[in-house]
Amino acid sequence: MPGLFFSFDGIDGVGKSTQSALFGEWLAARGHEVVFCRDPGSTPLGEEIRRLLLDPAAVKFDRTAEMLLYMAARAQLVDQVIAPALAAGKTVISDRFLLANVVYQGHAGGLDPAAIWEVGRVAIKGIEPALTFVLDLPEQEAAARLTRELDRMESQGEAFHRRLRQGYLAEGARNPAKIVILDASRPVEPIQADIRKQAEKVLRHGD
DSSP states (O other): OOOOEEEEEOSTTSOHHHHHHHHHHHHHHTTOOEEEEESSOSSHHHHHHHHHHHOTTSOOOOHHHHHHHHHHHHHHHIIIIIHHHHHTTOEEEEEOOHHHHIIIIIITTSSOHHHHHHHHHHHHTTOOOSEEEEEEOOHHHHHHTOOSOOOTTTTSOHHHHHHHHHHHHHHHHHOTTTEEEEETTSOHHHHHHHHHHHHHHHHHHHO
């Protein structure tokens, strides 16, 4: 039986890493073999593209070029990590996926979100998450949680991050069956409980 695929998304600082790790532990306890990955990244090519895209000292990117670099990393991720894991019946949890491209370069960056979805269909080769969990926080609260040095994407200003949040909410409203918006201002435990409750609907068909 093919495996299951979930992704976590949202603006930086909302707690994706914490929630995806807890979710993975829960799935493993249910007998799933869990594979974690990050987009961009998790392949040699993807990690090189990630370094280039997130380097604060990088050259200025045209938004379309930026979007296509993310797509290239994602195509490699699907080919080398996600597709083989799913074919082997494993459960994949990805830190970001195509939705992030749509929101960052589309809603916040000025490109056409519908066009990015179309380009993305080529990159992902028909593979998409059963559910994407979007952790939602006002941009000021999320920024206050970031205590490390900001990368290039994180350094694009409050207005950019406001558009990011609006983009995630808009995409969640457009496709609520696949994109689950979660209030990330709450403690860790109730957020995780909501994630597991939503995942149960998919797992009932996949277990």
